[in-house]
Amino acid sequence: MDLGLESSLWVGNKRYRAVLTGWHFKWTEVDKKNRDKKTVLVPVAEVAGVEEGRVEILPQKSVEDTDKDFTVFYVKRSSGGGSYGLLWRLGRIQFSCASRVLRDQWTKHLRAALKTHSPLRPHRLLVFINPFGGKKKGRQIYHSLVAPLFELAGISSHVIVTERANQARDHLLKKDLTGFDGVVCVGGDGMFSELLHGLIGRTQQEAGLCENDPAVALQPCPLHIGIIPAGSTDCVCFATVGVVDPVTSALHIIIGDSQPLDVCSVHDVSAQVRYSVSLLGYGFYGDVLAESEKHRWMGPLRYDYSGAVVYLSNRSYSGIVQYLPADPLLSSPRDKTRCLAGCSVCSRSTERLFPHSSDSGSLYSSHFSQFSTDSEGEWVSVEGRFRCVSLTCMSSSCARSPLGLSPSAHLADGTGDLILVWDTHPLGFLKFLYRHTSTQDQFDLPFVEVHRVKAVRFSVPSGREEQEYEEIGGFSSEIDEGQRECVDTVSRNGSQQHLAQRAMTSERKAATPFLCGLCCKKSPSVSVWNCDGEILPFTKIVCKIHGQLVRLYARGIEDGAAIRNSEERDECQRICILNSLK
Numbered sequence: 001m002d003l004g005l006e007s008s009l010w011v012g013n014k015r016y017r018a019v020l021t022g023w024h025f026k027w028t029e030v031d032k033k034n035r036d037k038k039t040v041l042v043p044v045a046e047v048a049g050v051e052e053g054r055v056e057i058l059p060q061k062s063v064e065d066t067d068k069d070f071t072v073f074y075v076k077r078s079s080g081g082g083s084y085g086l087l088w089r090l091g092r093i094q095f096s097c098a099s100r101v102l103r104d105q106w107t108k109h110l111r112a113a114l115k116t117h118s119p120l121r122p123h124r125l126l127v128f129i130n131p132f133g134g135k136k137k138g139r140q141i142y143h144s145l146v147a148p149l150f151e152l153a154g155i156s157s158h159v160i161v162t163e164r165a166n167q168a169r170d171h172l173l174k175k176d177l178t179g180f181d182g183v184v185c186v187g188g189d190g191m192f193s194e195l196l197h198g199l200i201g202r203t204q205q206e207a208g209l210c211e212n213d214p215a216v217a218l219q220p221c222p223l224h225i226g227i228i229p230a231g232s233t234d235c236v237c238f239a240t241v242g243v244v245d246p247v248t249s250a251l252h253i254i255i256g257d258s259q260p261l262d263v264c265s266v267h268d269v270s271a272q273v274r275y276s277v278s279l280l281g282y283g284f285y286g287d288v289l290a291e292s293e294k295h296r297w298m299g300p301l302r303y304d305y306s307g308a309v310v311y312l313s314n315r316s317y318s319g320i321v322q323y324l325p326a327d328p329l330l331s332s333p334r335d336k337t338r339c340l341a342g343c344s345v346c347s348r349s350t351e352r353l354f355p356h357s358s359d360s361g362s363l364y365s366s367h368f369s370q371f372s373t374d375s376e377g378e379w380v381s382v383e384g385r386f387r388c389v390s391l392t393c394m395s396s397s398c399a400r401s402p403l404g405l406s407p408s409a410h411l412a413d414g415t416g417d418l419i420l421v422w423d424t425h426p427l428g429f430l431k432f433l434y435r436h437t438s439t440q441d442q443f444d445l446p447f448v449e450v451h452r453v454k455a456v457r458f459s460v461p462s463g464r465e466e467q468e469y470e471e472i473g474g475f476s477s478e479i480d481e482g483q484r485e486c487v488d489t490v491s492r493n494g495s496q497q498h499l500a501q502r503a504m505t506s507e508r509k510a511a512t513p514f515l516c517g518l519c520c521k522k523s524p525s526v527s528v529w530n531c532d533g534e535i536l537p538f539t540k541i542v543c544k545i546h547g548q549l550v551r552l553y554a555r556g557i558e559d560g561a562a563i564r565n566s567e568e569r570d571e572c573q574r575i576c577i578l579n580s581l582k
């Protein structure tokens with residue numbers, strides 16, 4: 001079917017020349033002398049819906065069913081998104097045609113063009129709402145802002161309001177997912193992490209792969225993930241969309257945007273695996289998370305409070321870090337570029353990562369064996385005392401840090417950035433932290449190193465861990481109930497449970513040194529790992545970056561500053577079109 005169409009249409013008493021070229025739908029106001037006035041140009045891929053009649057969706061859906069009218073809903077960019085990223089709003093235009101036949105032609109052509117140009121639009125979604133995330137507004141956000149948009153776009157959603165932590169993960173691991181195009185979480189990074197673990201685990205189960213083996217090339221997940229932000233940090237949403245806004249995210253889902261994302265698998269010696277996309281952090285960030293779990297009642301503010309407490313405790317930790325550098329010719333964490341929508345570094349990586357996509361990974365091999373990637377370079381090893389050791393697969397920008405932990409990191413290049421902050425004086429470390437909040441380069445400090453890597457190993461120098469555990473063994477039997485409570489609240493996912501009566505699990509053992517340090521003012525020599533906001537129950541780890549393992553309903557950050565500065569509205573739309581075509 002030829003998707004093109006051109007005719008006169010009316011909006012009120014104004015005449016427009018409307019043109020559908022297949023890729024774009026544009027309408028130009030024409031004056032009485034047939035001169036062109038203002039043009040609006042919308043990529044077909046950004047049309048959210050086409051309805052017969054004069055349709056409104058707010059305050060609730062209403063249709064005035066006239067047989068010569070039709071309504072087009074589309075993505076409209078708005079300038080309120082801060083310095084980076086753009087807010088998306090639902091634009092609406094109601095056209096009148098000269099005849100019903102012409103109206104039917106328009107709706108038919110537009111709908112056919114949508115199908116052709118955005119094949120990933122979801123029809124059926126599985127939605128998990130965390131009623132307790134962030135400011136506890138998940139349900140309200142979904143029902144008032146998102147559900148009406150999904151309905152307009154003809155998406156049917158199966159909604160589950162979670163009743164416990166890890167329910168969404170377990171559902172994805174075990175239940176029938178037939179018929180769903182994607183999975184959506186309404187919550188924060190913790191909810192996203194549940195979806196990530198559930199989907200990756202499920203995909204490997206179905207592919208017969210052992211996800212615990214760091215040598216295995218994991219299978220990319222077939223279902224897309226959508227994030228409706230309703231958490232405390234919402235880092236994954238911020239770093240992949242550029243703004244934290246439920247309507248913007250819902251529109252990305254509706255139009256079937258697709259953003260691949262690198263994932264880091266984190267393995268310990270006893271065959272457990274966790275996944276991280278934003279922050280895998282030891283030292284400062286681990287300590288902040290452990291401290292913040294005691295203050296969940298503060299809501300999102302708990303991180304600021306805990307950050308201050310941990311900063312004042314002035315800790316550093318011994319560690320041995322080994323890393324496998326990525327190819328320095330492809331990109332560098334200091335190259336001052338930014339991964340924006342249509343990023344060319346990420347596009348080139350797709351070719352490199354999936355040349356003919358037949359590689360399904362090796363069979364299980366022993367733990368901490370050499371990776372297949374070893375042949376691609378030499379491991380580098382460093383040892384010493386660190387304020388923090390962080391690994392991020394993407395920039396990890398968020399409201400606290402608009403450019404993120406690593407401003408030039410890429411969402412989908414198959415690498416992560418390893419940031420080593422050596423022990424330094426308190427003011428130096430404060431300078432490093434403070435630079436995250438501005439455009440100043442946090443890597444331009446003598447005690448900071450950043451490396452673009454494919455894999456990392458971390459351990460505590462021998463004797464140190466054992467010594468620590470011995471100390472705790474004696475210590476834990478003496479701690480009083482108050483101190484025990486503090487130890488018990490450490491696990492993010494276990495935070496809703498009262499663990500006081502439980503036996504000392506390995507998770508608690510790993511977290512105890514830090515917590516005893518805070519409770520008893522005894523400085524621990526071992527920190528904990530913060531894995532996207534969850535405390536890991538192990539210290540010695542092996543990590544591997546899996547390029548483009550999952551796909552989100554997003555497109556990366558649109559360059560809001562460039563678009564806002566462009567004088568013409570058409571120019572603004574043109575940039576967006578170019579980005580979406582790249």
Ligand SMILES: Nc1ncnc2c1ncn2[C@@H]1O[C@H](COP(=O)(O)OP(=O)(O)OP(=O)(O)O)[C@@H](O)[C@H]1O
Nearest residue numbers: 133134162163164187188189190191231232233234
């Ligand atoms: N019904 C529930 N009851 C208790 N905990 C839940 C429930 N549903 C999900 N969770 C857990 O709550 C944790 C926190 O949720 P979420 O990530 O949505 O919000 P947040 O922590 O406020 O935000 P952020 O992760 O962005 O800082 C998640 O790790 C998730 O496993």
Ligand SMILES: CCCCCCCCCCCCC/C=C/[C@@H](O)[C@H](CO)NC(=O)CCCCC
Nearest residue numbers: 189233235278279303396401433434436532533
């Ligand atoms: C003097 C001013 C100092 C300001 C310091 C600002 C430094 C900010 C860096 C922010 C990096 C965020 C990384 C994202 C982490 C998320 O995966 C995770 C889950 O939501 N959040 C935390 O662990 C929450 C941990 C938050 C740590 C601050």
Ligand SMILES: [Ca+2]
Nearest residue numbers: 262393410415
């Ligand atoms: Ca990356």
